[in-house]
Amino acid sequence: ETGVTQTPRHLVMGMTNKKSLKCEQHLGHNAMYWYKQSAKKPLELMFVYSLEERVENNSVPSRFSPECPNSSHLFLHLHTLQPEDSALYLCASSPTHHNEKLFFGSGTQLSVL
């Protein structure tokens, strides 16, 4: 148990659907992250939030829309996804966004049909 909880664990959606991924951390951290992990590719940073403010957006397509209502919760809203977006989406947190070790959730395995 890492202190970071992601739901759902698995998600199957069609290209016209709208869904949301949820992440919650119980560690009192101020920074939260979304990463994408595709088969045979490195973990890719998508977004970084610090104290509910987005500090990094790594050229992620607008069909991925993050939301951070408070420092404990992070969402990733998905709409009109493509099959190549199928991947494991990992949430992480750290005490601050300055070079500290990350605590990862177990991820949401997303399949886009």
Add this chain to the structure above:
Amino acid sequence: GQNIDQPTEMTATEGAIVQINCTYQTSGFNGLFWYQQHAGEAPTFLSYNVLDGLEEKGRFSSFLSRSKGYSYLLLKELQMKDSASYLCAVSRPGAGSYQLTFGKGTKLSVIP
């Protein structure tokens, strides 16, 4: 661009020692992390090196040479539960924060 290389797969015998290498070429460098990820689970932190040299933590050690752009993770007295992917990641400055750039990971299989 950012380039982090590590072997794709390795196999080692229970009780043995294995060294997983990582070489990197990145724009900016603040430190190097190693994470362990069991199949279907979250990556978990193993080690962090910012200065040259060896950091030892129980059965696991990590080495860094900044001038050579090189690190390794050393696992001693291998156990079956050490079968996992090992991720090398470089911390470097981003637009608004420090970013971790990951390698593709090394899948280690420990056999009896």
